[in-house]
Amino acid sequence: xxxxxxxxxxxxxxxxxxxxxxxxxxxxxxxxxxxxxxxxxxxxxxxxxxxxxxxxxxxxxxxxxxxxxxxxxxxxxxxxxxxxxxxxxxxxxxxxxxxxxxxxxxxxxxxxxxxxxxxxxxxxxxxxxxxxxxxxxxxxxxxxxxxxxxxxxxxxxxxxxxxxxxxxxxxxxxxxxxxxxxxxxxxxxxxxxxxxxxxxxxxxxxxxxxxxxxxxxxxxxxxxxxxxxxxxxxxxxxxxxxxxxxxxxxxxxxxxxxxxxxxxxxxxxxxxxxxxxxxxxxxxxxxxxxxxxxxxxxxxxxxxxxxxxxxxxxxxxxxxxxxxxxxxxxxxxxxxxxxxxxxxxxxxxxxxxxxxxxxxxxxxxxxxxxxxxxxxxxxxxxxxxxxxxxxxxx
Amino acid sequence: xxxxxxxxxxxxxxxxxxxxxxxxxxxxxxxxxxxxxxxxxxxxxxxxxxxxxxxxxxxxxxxxxxxxxxxxxxxxxxxxxxxxxxxxxxxxxxxxxxxxxxxxxxxxxxxxxxxxxxxxxxxxxxxxxxxxxxxxxxxxxxxxxxxxxxxxxxxxxxxxxxxxxxxxxxxxxxxxxxxxxxxxxxxxxxxxxxxxxxxxxxxxxxxxxxxxxxxxxxxxxxxxxxxxxxxxxxxxxxxxxxxxxxxxxxxxxxxxxxxxxxxxxxxxxxxxxxxxxxxxxxxxxxxxxxxxxxxxxxxxxxxxxxxxxxxxxxxxxxxxxxxxxxxxxxxxxxxxxxxxxxxxxxxxxxxxxxxxxxxxxxxxxxxxxxxxxxxxxxxxxxxxxxxxxxxxxxxxxxxxxxxxxxxxxxxxxxxxxxxxxxxxxxxxxxxxxxxxxxxxxxxxxxxxxxxxxxxxxxxxxxxxxxxxxxxxxxxxxxxxxxxxxxxxxxxxxxxxxxxxxxxxxxxxxxxxxxxxxx
Numbered sequence: 001x002x003x004x005x006x007x008x009x010x011x012x013x014x015x016x017x018x019x020x021x022x023x024x025x026x027x028x029x030x031x032x033x034x035x036x037x038x039x040x041x042x043x044x045x046x047x048x049x050x051x052x053x054x055x056x057x058x059x060x061x062x063x064x065x066x067x068x069x070x071x072x073x074x075x076x077x078x079x080x081x082x083x084x085x086x087x088x089x090x091x092x093x094x095x096x097x098x099x100x101x102x103x104x105x106x107x108x109x110x111x112x113x114x115x116x117x118x119x120x121x122x123x124x125x126x127x128x129x130x131x132x133x134x135x136x137x138x139x140x141x142x143x144x145x146x147x148x149x150x151x152x153x154x155x156x157x158x159x160x161x162x163x164x165x166x167x168x169x170x171x172x173x174x175x176x177x178x179x180x181x182x183x184x185x186x187x188x189x190x191x192x193x194x195x196x197x198x199x200x201x202x203x204x205x206x207x208x209x210x211x212x213x214x215x216x217x218x219x220x221x222x223x224x225x226x227x228x229x230x231x232x233x234x235x236x237x238x239x240x241x242x243x244x245x246x247x248x249x250x251x252x253x254x255x256x257x258x259x260x261x262x263x264x265x266x267x268x269x270x271x272x273x274x275x276x277x278x279x280x281x282x283x284x285x286x287x288x289x290x291x292x293x294x295x296x297x298x299x300x301x302x303x304x305x306x307x308x309x310x311x312x313x314x315x316x317x318x319x320x321x322x323x324x325x326x327x328x329x330x331x332x333x334x335x336x337x338x339x340x341x342x343x344x345x346x347x348x349x350x351x352x353x354x355x356x357x358x359x360x361x362x363x364x365x366x367x368x369x370x371x372x373x374x375x376x377x378x379x380x381x382x383x384x385x386x387x388x389x390x391x392x393x394x
Numbered sequence: 395x396x397x398x399x400x401x402x403x404x405x406x407x408x409x410x411x412x413x414x415x416x417x418x419x420x421x422x423x424x425x426x427x428x429x430x431x432x433x434x435x436x437x438x439x440x441x442x443x444x445x446x447x448x449x450x451x452x453x454x455x456x457x458x459x460x461x462x463x464x465x466x467x468x469x470x471x472x473x474x475x476x477x478x479x480x481x482x483x484x485x486x487x488x489x490x491x492x493x494x495x496x497x498x499x500x501x502x503x504x505x506x507x508x509x510x511x512x513x514x515x516x517x518x519x520x521x522x523x524x525x526x527x528x529x530x531x532x533x534x535x536x537x538x539x540x541x542x543x544x545x546x547x548x549x550x551x552x553x554x555x556x557x558x559x560x561x562x563x564x565x566x567x568x569x570x571x572x573x574x575x576x577x578x579x580x581x582x583x584x585x586x587x588x589x590x591x592x593x594x595x596x597x598x599x600x601x602x603x604x605x606x607x608x609x610x611x612x613x614x615x616x617x618x619x620x621x622x623x624x625x626x627x628x629x630x631x632x633x634x635x636x637x638x639x640x641x642x643x644x645x646x647x648x649x650x651x652x653x654x655x656x657x658x659x660x661x662x663x664x665x666x667x668x669x670x671x672x673x674x675x676x677x678x679x680x681x682x683x684x685x686x687x688x689x690x691x692x693x694x695x696x697x698x699x700x701x702x703x704x705x706x707x708x709x710x711x712x713x714x715x716x717x718x719x720x721x722x723x724x725x726x727x728x729x730x731x732x733x734x735x736x737x738x739x740x741x742x743x744x745x746x747x748x749x750x751x752x753x754x755x756x757x758x759x760x761x762x763x764x765x766x767x768x769x770x771x772x773x774x775x776x777x778x779x780x781x782x783x784x785x786x787x788x789x790x791x792x793x794x795x796x797x798x799x800x801x802x803x804x805x806x807x808x809x810x811x812x813x814x815x816x817x818x819x820x821x822x823x824x825x826x827x828x829x830x831x832x833x834x835x836x837x838x839x840x841x842x843x844x845x846x847x848x849x850x851x852x853x854x855x856x857x858x859x860x861x862x863x864x865x866x867x868x869x870x871x872x873x874x875x876x877x878x879x880x881x882x883x884x885x886x887x888x889x890x891x892x893x894x895x896x897x898x899x900x901x902x903x904x905x906x907x908x909x910x911x912x
Contacts, residue, residue: 071816
């Protein structure tokens with residue numbers, strides 16, 4: 001393709017840009033910039049365009065850039081997407097610097113009370129998402145990205161993983177449904193990605209396909225850290241295969257459920273009470289627990305109804321889920337509040353832990369609280385309750 | 395062009411519009427002597443005994459007022475972006491063939507874009523008032539023949555009172571008036587709250603015209619504008635659209651990042667011990683400045699604390715505070731929505747004020763300095779805590795000063811601003827245009843942290859250990875620059891061409907805006 005257009009333009013666009021690129025046989029480089037920040041950053045933007053064209057070996061081209069106060073990493077993503085639309089065989093990548101503060105790790109059993117879905121092609125929403133302190137940030141390549149923008153979103157998400165401070169949240173990406181999702185992986189795996197979310201997962205084989213591709217990429221890029229997988233169950237088939245999915249790879253750390261698609265798939269009507277998906281959600285909890293991974297609940301889709309959200313989190317917690325998806329930053333606090341252990345839970349956990357320590361001191365093999373024996377999973381759960389309390393108070 | 399460096403380190407010219415400039419000398423340093431201005435002596439003998447001052451058209455009223463070239467004409471912004479009078483007024487004046495006027499509005503809004511044609515045609519020589527949106531752009535690129543003079547609301551009152559600006563004809567849009575000229579803004583289809591911004595004009599102008607779309611028989615009760623100041627009354631179909639007093643700057647933001655700033659602001663007020671029984675506060679216009687109110691309200695309820703008084707711009711959020719008994723009074727300079735209008739009309743504890751009572755720096759005190767805490771916005775804040783509210787970093791005039799400068803005298807002044815707006819840093823090395831001196835700005839609250847002016851060690855001590863994210867302002871600047879890709883390049887300007895002067899509240903000039911080349 002000799003001509004490519006990517007990005008967004010229009011009166012309501014902010015922090016983004018539109019790129020029109022035409023490769024020419026001769027005539028050198030012709031750069032036209034129309035920027036809202038011309039007087040402040042015009043020279044710097046022209047410098048970036050020139051540098052990128054040179055980097056990709058483009059000597060003759062017309063490039064028109066309409067800039068709506070886009071951040072540098074956004075400009076880079078859009079320009080690179082335009083170039084690669086024209087020249088799909090180029091393997092070079094033009095990467096923004098990795099922020100040193102983005103080089104943190106997460107343990108596999110980290111708390112996942114909240115995972116905030118952020119559309120991968122919306123830089124304005126990405127830039128501040130760490131501020132709201134979700135446990136995880138899901139840069140989304142799937143349902144929140146329109147088909148026309150799928151190509152550009154890969155570059156945007158890749159650059160965001162490097163240049164946007166995610167402020168300590170678990171760094172997650174939701175890839176596209178397989179098989180396309182497999183081709184998303186090279187864009188995200190090398191950039192200190194913690195976790196891949198696999199949407200509409202229906203079989204253990206799909207999990208293994210992702211795990212294999214991730215492993216190949218890890219070797220290729222010499223990545224030592226494990227990359228975790230979270231399959232999302234969104235269909236009848238997925239529900240029936242839930243245990244197989246959850247145990248398909250040692251890298252699976254949690255199993256999530258997505259009710260929007262599931263409800264449609266089983267031909268049910270979505271109700272507030274949610275009885276139509278009760279079995280499916282219980283199945284997810286059971287399968288996840290059986291496989292030793294965390295069960296995570298679906299999103300609550302009414303972003304204005306905080307009381308409804310609160311009730312749904314309470315219900316999820318009662319059912320055994322350890323987290324909810326969020327589609328708006330203001331949902332995060334409500335969810336964290338509801339997952340906070342109650343004073344009774346905390347007190348009980350303290351007693352159990354004390355009993356365990358007492359047993360250790362006395363060299364007893366069996367932990368007992370009063371006249372009741374306590375099994376190791378109960379102790380483990382009590383320790384987690386205390387850890388969660390500590391986290392909730394931060 | 396001659397000039398000198400003022401006490402804030404900014405160059406100011408010797409003259410603006412041919413009048414001598416007094417350079418800024420520091421806060422509270424310039425104390426002028428002399429007597430205030432006074433309107434001419436008039437006699438009842440020259441006014442209708444039956445009190446009926448109604449004439450048939452605005453044009454006739456202007457003719458009777460003796461409108462001629464070079465005069466200073468005023469209008470007011472009670473309708474904010476819904477004002478319809480100013481555009482009609484200057485269309486009529488253009489038809490009359492009068493030229494070289496000075497327009498001295500209490501504020502201009504984007505709805506006043508049609509004024510540009512009168513600046514181009516010579517009807518208006520220059521504007522002394524806020525230069526917003528299209529007018530700001532026109533002025534910044536050198537389109538205006540004279541120079542703009544930007545004053546705060548208090549500064550505008552003071553300039554008239556001190557005789558610095560002589561108003562020849564004041565044209566006041568009044569939602570309700572009687573034939574004698576008594577007027578208020580509480581009743582009628584265009585009810586917009588109050589007429590405080592027209593007070594100085596009514597008191598000091600040579601001639602005063604009331605334009606109303608709701609003429610009632612004498613007496614118009616209550617009268618915020620006394621008919622005894624008024625020369626003529628004109629009835630016109632449509633003077634303004636009160637629904638447009640609500641705008642982006644007068645409703646609470648929905649942006650989660652801005653809400654985070656608002657929440658930090660409310661928490662700061664609580665943790666610093668400012669929120670206590672009998673305290674007072676003011677929220678400026680601006681979605682973020684307003685958004686802290688619901689958070690503060692929650693904390694007040696939890697702590698069982700009541701305010702004695704709060705200052706408007708009133709909105710639904712302040713009205714709820716009053717109606718729920720969380721404040722005894724609203725002292726209101728301007729209603730920002732129709733809840734405010736209703737409350738001011740129906741609730742005796744929702745009291746109108748004026749720039750005279752609230753802001754006038756050449757008075758025997760004013761209310762602004764008695765406020766415990768004020769929350770304001772800004773376009774830029776620098777690492778020395780100086781702030782800008784009229785231009786962005788690109789040097790283009792974009793906002794008026796409003797009551798912003800006057801409010802800086804509060805006991806604690808908080809600027810609630812984002813670290814950057816898209817790719818434009820807000821926390822910078824040096825503000826493009828200086829409007830507020832650092833010694834009056836105590837706290838800068840952003841979504842990425844709170845910076846306390848080192849002059850306010852007491853505030854720092856008060857919030858230490860509260861868990862609030864206290865950071866140095868340099869750190870915030872560094873983060874803004876990192877996200878935006880380095881410091882912004884200053885605008886390219888023609889240093890020989892001053893397009894507007896920024897006055898301080900005492901009438902001295904604190905900074906100027908230059909013609910932008912690129």
